[in-house]
Amino acid sequence: HGTSRVNEQGHLEIGGCDVTKLAAEFGTPLYVYDEALIRSKCRAFVDAFRASGFSFQVAYASKAFCTMAMCKLVEEEGLSLDVVSGGELYTALQAGFPVERIHFHGNNKSLEEILMALDAKIGCFVVDNFYELSLLAELGRERQEKIAVLLRVTPGVEAHTHEYISTGQQDSKFGFDVISGQALQAIRQAETSEWLELLGVHSHIGSQIFEAEGFLIAIGRLAELLDEARKEVGFVSKVLNVGGGFGIRYVEGDTPMPPEHYVQAITKAVREEFQTRELPLPELWIEPGRSIVGDAGTTLYHIGSQKEIPQIRKYIAVNGGMTDNLRPALYQARYEAAIANRMNDKDTETVSVAGKCCESGDMLIHDIALPEAKPGDILAVSSTGAYGYAMSNNYNRIPRPAVVFVHEGTAELVVKRESFADMVSHDLLPKGSKVMR
Ligand code: LLP
Numbered sequence: 001h002g003t004s005r006v007n008e009q010g011h012l013e014i015g016g017c018d019v020t021k022l023a024a025e026f027g028t029p030l031y032v033y034d035e036a037l038i039r040s041k042c043r044a045f046v047d048a049f050r051a052s053g054f055s056f057q058v059a060y061a062s063k064a065f066c067t068m069a070m071c072k073l074v075e076e077e078g079l080s081l082d083v084v085s086g087g088e089l090y091t092a093l094q095a096g097f098p099v100e101r102i103h104f105h106g107n108n109k110s111l112e113e114i115l116m117a118l119d120a121k122i123g124c125f126v127v128d129n130f131y132e133l134s135l136l137a138e139l140g141r142e143r144q145e146k147i148a149v150l151l152r153v154t155p156g157v158e159a160h161t162h163e164y165i166s167t168g169q170q171d172s173k174f175g176f177d178v179i180s181g182q183a184l185q186a187i188r189q190a191e192t193s194e195w196l197e198l199l200g201v202h203s204h205i206g207s208q209i210f211e212a213e214g215f216l217i218a219i220g221r222l223a224e225l226l227d228e229a230r231k232e233v234g235f236v237s238k239v240l241n242v243g244g245g246f247g248i249r250y251v252e253g254d255t256p257m258p259p260e261h262y263v264q265a266i267t268k269a270v271r272e273e274f275q276t277r278e279l280p281l282p283e284l285w286i287e288p289g290r291s292i293v294g295d296a297g298t299t300l301y302h303i304g305s306q307k308e309i310p311q312i313r314k315y316i317a318v319n320g321g322m323t324d325n326l327r328p329a330l331y332q333a334r335y336e337a338a339i340a341n342r343m344n345d346k347d348t349e350t351v352s353v354a355g356k357c358c359e360s361g362d363m364l365i366h367d368i369a370l371p372e373a374k375p376g377d378i379l380a381v382s383s384t385g386a387y388g389y390a391m392s393n394n395y396n397r398i399p400r401p402a403v404v405f406v407h408e409g410t411a412e413l414v415v416k417r418e419s420f421a422d423m424v425s426h427d428l429l430p431k432g433s434k435v436m437r
Helices: 019-026 035-052 068-076 086-094 111-120 130-143 182-192 213-233 259-276 290-296 327-331 420-424
Strands: 012-014 030-034 056-061 080-083 102-104 124-127 147-154 196-202 239-241 283-286 297-309 313-318 337-339 349-354 363-370 378-382 402-407 410-415
Touching: 012 019, 019 030, 019 297, 019 378, 019 402, 019 410, 030 035, 030 290, 030 410, 035 056, 035 068, 035 259, 035 283, 035 290, 035 402, 056 290, 068 080, 068 086, 068 402, 068 410, 080 086, 086 102, 086 111, 102 111, 111 130, 124 130, 130 147, 130 182, 130 196, 147 182, 182 196, 182 213, 196 213, 213 239, 213 259, 259 283, 290 297, 327 363, 337 363, 363 378
Parallel strands: 030 402, 056 080, 056 283, 080 102, 102 124, 124 147, 147 196, 196 239, 239 283, 313 349
Antiparallel strands: 030 297, 297 313, 297 378, 337 378, 349 363, 402 410
């Protein structure tokens, strides 16, 4: 998919770049991003909204993959940006991202983070709880400035997804609960505060969602809430943010919809639910993360050792693992892969791909058909663009890989590979200790 193809040498090519050359030039593990594919995903969401007639913002959820180059690309595509920490905000600011298009999320923003965002004059805060609501009102008064907010509410929807990544259900650490009336109470509080400008409400029901159903239920509940808010508080919502969570294909059997279908289902539902209640149509915001970058990313590894247990299993090991892709260990996430330097080999055997970390759970793929692997072969694992680099770590003191963007035959290094020196650069030896080198 995207700009991937098999070239004349039988090598995998992405963005016009032979991946064996990328591996040689930049080393492995290496995250390779197909820039054209990211842009086409951005455009699919934007174009679908344009066609709908709604005013809109598509905010890229930077948690999926947050680097300065990515912020820049997203800016060029006209998207907004969802950040959830001082670190993501800092990255966006360093990349020169337009501040008015930054939305700040999070269930426990620190005072320092809030002040950093206020000083930067970001577009809005997505307020998660009563503590933050009071804190922002107080800061607005102190600074004599009105702070734009959205309220994150949990509409009581369980998206069919992994427990750790579903968030819209009532028992969630995020947001104001709709069912018990907290959401309405928060709306009242925000609307009557002199120092808050309540733009609207937000909900995010989960991640890696394949069907429109969950969004439609959530939209119904949000419309009900806003109907009540108009009657009881006189509040009319300018903005409705229905979050992200649009699924992508990782392996056969995954059946996400294309971006425009999610948008079409959402815009249709909002129109119906709001019109039947005679509520004015809001500006619609969404926050896709995974569906923007997920399938644009491929991780390249070198294959090293192998182990075969007769009649049981053959392991092939790569020079990365749960340090660059935590998702299989954390969520039993599944991936497809290919031996990138021998794409046309037809004879395959079933193997399991192991990482190099000292932990039995560090397996990238269980039972995949691959051509017989030799040490030095390059394994390309696809659809690793979201929450791969973002959740990478230094377990076993393994340095984080480099990241390249590829486009029309050119590869651009956008994140340098970490070095051993980088890893010890924050270590301090106790005062007075002697090091003999
Ligand atoms: N908006 C909010 C408020 C969110 O909490 C999230 C994701 C998104 C948008 C973007 O969701 P997406 O479109 O990427 O599904 N680490 C997990 C995913 C955690 C998602 C957390 N929130 C994984 O690797 O699957």
